[in-house]
Amino acid sequence: MGGAGILLLLLAGAGVVVAWRPPKGKCPPRCSCSKDSALCEGSPDLPVSFSPTLLSLSLVRTGVTQLKAGSFLRIPSLHLLLFTSNSFSVIEDDAFAGLSHLQYLFIEDNEIGSISKNALRGLRSLTHLSLANNHLETLPRFLFRGLDTLTHVDLRGNPFQCDCRVLWLLQWMPTVNASVGTGACAGPASLSHMQLHHLDPKTFKCRAIELSWFQTVGESALSVEPFSYQGEPHIVLAQPFAGRCLILSWDYSLQRFRPEEELPAASVVSCKPLVLGPSLFVLAARLWGGSQLWARPSPGLRLAPTQTLAPRRLLRPNDAELLWLEGQPCFVVADASKAGSTTLLCRDGPGFYPHQSLHAWHRDTDAEALELDGRPHLLLASASQRPVLFHWTGGRFERRTDIPEAEDVYATRHFQAGGDVFLCLTRYIGDSMVMRWDGSMFRLLQQLPSRGAHVFQPLLIARDQLAILGSDFAFSQVLRLEPDKGLLEPLQELGPPALVAPRAFAHITMASRRFLFAACFKGPTQIYQHHEIDLSA
Template sequence: MGGAGLLLRLRLLLLLAGAGAGVAWRPPKGKCPPHCSCSKDSALCEGSPELPQSFSPTLLSLSLIRTGVPQVKAGSFLKIPSLHLLLFSSNTFFVIEDDAFVGLSHLQYLFIEDNKIGSISKNALRGLRSLTHLSLANNHLETLPRYLFRGLETLTHVDLRGNPFQCDCRVLWLLQWMPTVNASVGTGACAGPSALTHMQLSHLDPKTFKCRAIELSWFQTVGESALSVESFSYQEEPHMVLAQPFAGRCLILSWDYSLQRFRPEEELSAPSVVSCKPLVLGPRLFVLAARLWGGSQLWARPSPDLRLAPMQVLAPRRLLRPNDAELLWLDREPCFVVADASKAGSTTLLCRDGPGFYPRQSLHAWHRDTDAEALELDGRPHLLLASASQRPVLFHWLGGRFERRTDIPEAEDVYATRHFQAGGDVFLCLTRYIGDSMVMRWDGSMFRLLQQLPSRGAHVFQPLLIARDQLAILGSDFAFSQVLRLEPDKGLLEPLQELGPPALVAPRAFAHVTLAGRRFLFAACFKGPTQIYQHHELDLSA
């Protein structure tokens, strides 16, 4: 503190000591501890090896200088509840515990200065409801615990200067707290990190701190390998459905609230299945099972008290080797589009007509389509098809059918496409097995290249919006899969985490589900069991 602060403390000490009264006072015998000098209302202790205790309970002012106390413990001042001023200076203690000043409900001035304190507990100041002046100046504090000042509504002056504060995420709460209080706060300068050394804390912008992190941690494994995974809500309960070709089934999972795990709920027989696509219409549940051989099927559950049963064989002459299936809504009616990868088959749009789904349009014949993606551009439905034989082609819904609009330049050998929206823009994630996978952005007439990401053995580049995070996972058959996050200020995907062997092997699809306040990521793997990860938010400012 400066000279003005020192004068303030001296005046307070004189006032509380009754200076100028002209009457000398001696305390009752035994009430002034060794190493202390006492007057009627005040005491000053210097060089005491421990915290003095035998003070008068009516003491108003106490100064402790160069004591040998290693720490200020809880309830240290319960015997002197009338204190109005408490000063520590040049002491050796290094920590102040929770509730160190409990019982001092009348304390107005607390000066803890020029000590060796490196730590103060978050509840150390609890109960000081009359405190107006607080000084922690010139100590060894690199950070302060969040909520340290909670309940101190009467504060008018706070001095934190002279501490080697590390201006990282741990000071973010302090920067956010200062503008919210009616108190003058002296913070001093940063001691680190190097980029901020000597910068005044009061000049830091809280918006520049990136103090929220996320982490995906393993949660559960689900038996067989899978090619696709989808989430859906039925009867207000979240479910997942996996396409498991080697087990020959679509496996529906639900959440077991007692075991806190995902458990199988129902199995649909579907040999060589590549995609299980759910559709919920009120109490009715449909599942399209796209199969490489034996014909694709539609399963149906008319009401919640029944089980799913085969309902319809879908376009047996057109769907010869499906590779992907997507759900879309056209003119307020549900439709499926099934991408066919055979030379003789045809990607087909199937729409609801009466009780079943029937071909509405054949698209892209002879091009061996590997993936379909439904999206909305300029307020209209669009469909993007990726093929083994040409660049991805974009169709738009016009006059009751899909018409070719454009293709995507600079995008050869694209295996699959997925889109996401952020900041009013539409982005594409284009998966390439060999070469660089790509991120593109719609400019109003064309998708333009925004970013390239090295990918080796990738079959999936899946964007996912989990909580507030726009993520994208670039899978790999040969290396670790990369979890990336969109950084809004840069407009680019940045590396966040790696997921890989031995758990995650040859991923083919990702999906997430939120339930009971928890968020889970499913990873369908072709060469291993499906892995479930839990999404955690980490507050680095805590």
């Protein structure tokens, strides 16, 4: 079409060339028009009969209730579009479609409370944008995507809620070559009247996590241990009532966990895996019948029992842990009988044999291997005294200290964060505790009410240091370490009817998905999936 606006159409079949001229635009009612511009005031709806060559349009106090997609397709030559004191409250996606030449868009002093994220799509020539003095509490992320020509943006006079929804805006402003007027926060109360451009994006906590139920695994269990064998993650469960160690793997077809192999182990309390190259070992600590070592020398074979472990020392095992000492793998088995002895078993040739007896006569309930000051340490909890810390020296463990203010501790677990070592101490009734190593002993940091707790398990999942405090009588508490405070803060509750009497937790990453296993004593093992939620979306 030329400057005169003539369109040549070739009529098929007739072979006749006909000149067609679009109808001349009219000035709509309640509008005043000149050759290139129009001002409309008080129109009940959006005027449409303008000349297609119109360059400037101002709409004041119209009765338009919303700007719909393609509202201005009939006037594609617009360079300036102004709305003021109108009653519409919503701007839909592609409301300004076709206005590729628009440079100035002013939407001021209206009642807009919502603007769609693609409302400004296609405005590739826009240099000046004003959304000032409306009712916008937030703006959708990516609202300004593709508006690379912007030089001035005015957002002042809106009641912005300065929560996670404005985080993207704070992160966007420093990245553009445009002056941005943002105005002040209307809320929350702590930020009321604070200028948006004074807010620090780093102070916003806009990432949440959630654990949602994924799968149930039949029998009850006392322990759950993850391991990787031949490049594939696995889980082994100690199922005392079923009398077995159950190994689970991922079924890529069904996208679920499935049983892969089971090891007969009556009254088993802990199944501890160890992978050494192509070989897989599983220590099955049993209350009755003696603890056993199972072995798979190479892939393709099934696990088979190879050794009965320290039958005269391990009379009533309660926990088993794997640790490495001077480059060699060892197991420590905590024994809870008066006549038995917590025993360190280290590899010697094809099997594992007693290297040292520890803590005899104290009815140990739990062992935890950890490293302090660059040296191996071992922490034992018992039914008869406070937890005792041993350190490795001269080829054996020697008592170093005990933990003050820690009576009736059933189990201990540790984690590291920010260069510090922390302990989670489980107490059945009373307050479970979080302690921090100060270089000479563990000091109390935090207390958390316990209601029938047998497990207080720290877990590092993705970027989050979590800890789960189990309960036999109430909901189990999922807590997250807040680095700014250095304390565990409540995050989520897990409980009946799915989670009943938890005894152990573990996590595993499979197919880019993260899962939490919860071994339950009075119900089946539950599997939860870990989700990250972006609150700024």
